[in-house]
Amino acid sequence: MKELPKISEAEWEVMKILWSRSPQTANEVIEALEGQMDWKPKTVRTLISRLLQKEAIAFQETGRTYLYYPLVSQDDYVQTETQSFLKRLYGGAVKPLLVHFLREQKLSSDEISELKRILDEKTEEGPDRDRRKDR
Amino acid sequence: MKELPKISEAEWEVMKILWSRSPQTANEVIEALEGQMDWKPKTVRTLISRLLQKEAIAFQETGRTYLYYPLVSQDDYVQTETQSFLKRLYGGAVKPLLVHFLREQKLSSDEISELKRILDEKTEEGPDRDRRKDR
DNA sequence: TTTATTAGACTACACGCGTAATCCAAAAAT
DNA sequence: ATTTTTGGATTACGCGTGTAGTCTAATAAA
Structure with missing residues (x-):
């Protein structure tokens, strides 16, 4: 049985966006968090990267951009x-x-x-x- | 009204000991955690120090040693x-x-x-x- | 009295996290 | 074709945490 990766509090916000709808591009996630989290786009991208490393999410490549989706429920x-x-x-x-x-x-x-x-x-x-x- | 200090997971174990009985010396706390947490004595002392800094606990001096007790319920x-x-x-x-x-x-x-x-x-x-x- | 032990203070160090900025290659704009 | 923008990869950096080790002064032991 898979070990669930540990998701930090900030990462959790990103996960919520992806759980609510997926797949989404980084920009869509960034936009969805805007106004609510007051994070710089780069910050959100960092969170996305970390979630990738932890294998909490994954992506499908579509041209130059990625579409991210959750790997854990x-x-x-x-x-x-x-x-x-x-x-x-x-x-x-x-x-x-x-x-x-x-x-x-x-x-x-x-x-x-x-x-x-x-x-x-x-x-x-x-x-x-x-x-x-x-x- | 007082802000509750943030207590980390490891620190929480120490707090539990002090909540269960107080005041206690560092050594008593160390002993109480023994076998259950597998921490070196110095580790426990570090946790105690940090709890002091955070003002989650305090002590009364009795000779050379301190008797610690919780400040938060x-x-x-x-x-x-x-x-x-x-x-x-x-x-x-x-x-x-x-x-x-x-x-x-x-x-x-x-x-x-x-x-x-x-x-x-x-x-x-x-x-x-x-x-x-x-x- | 000299030495060993010990309690607490201070120092260490790697990793996760919050919070980005910089670098680079590809795509878009000019 | 050259320049600008942009997506993603890599790097940064301070703080908290887990997990101790070293330093120092006082006490206990020899």
Whole structure:
């Protein structure tokens, strides 16, 4: 199984652009970040280069310019990062985090209902039944 | 209001030791980390020094040695880090994260009950009632 | 009392990251 | 055809971090 490359915070912004649409040229990415990140074009190009090195993205050559696209999925990323975050701050225990959020954050009643529904589903399945897919 | 100093991952391990009990001497911290972190004593001392510089910890002098103790609370920390993590990965939206966790993680039925109870409380309060404390 | 140990202070050093600038070859403009 | 622009490659540089080692003064040991 592939090791996910570590993506820095600035690089993450670039990834978000490419996850939202791809492939894109460097200039398109630069433009998409404009006004929001206040980075010089060269800075963005550096980030793109580093993402290439890390094999987080790749490109197809089209004439003189490249079209970049992600090699890793945002989902995989969020998943992995969340795991390590959890482990670091909450010792891997999910419940304290959930409690924390449920308590502190403002949620609309719709959201609350949805969360309840999800919890109900889980109750029916039974707590110890492992229903995760293979992998 | 004080700015929380940024604590690196390695430094975090030291903080955990001091949060769990304090004050402690450098040697006590070193010993506490032994076997678990595989760091040379000097490494731990460096981390302690950096935490001092950042004013994340302080010490009382007792003869030749110092007794270190935290200046920031773990709770404040976890809170702040969680906020920025959330913002970075989930665009600040709590619900997607909650859904993600409720779905993916295995929770005992006790835990599920507790979470439901919390959600019920929130429902009763009403979704738009702002019940956070002043600040 | 001379020597060895030790606690803390200071120094080291490579790598990742944020933030670009410079170099070079090819394409576009003149 | 020569000059300018531009995309990508290479280089830069200071700061934080992981991971220690050296220096120094004081204490403990011999």
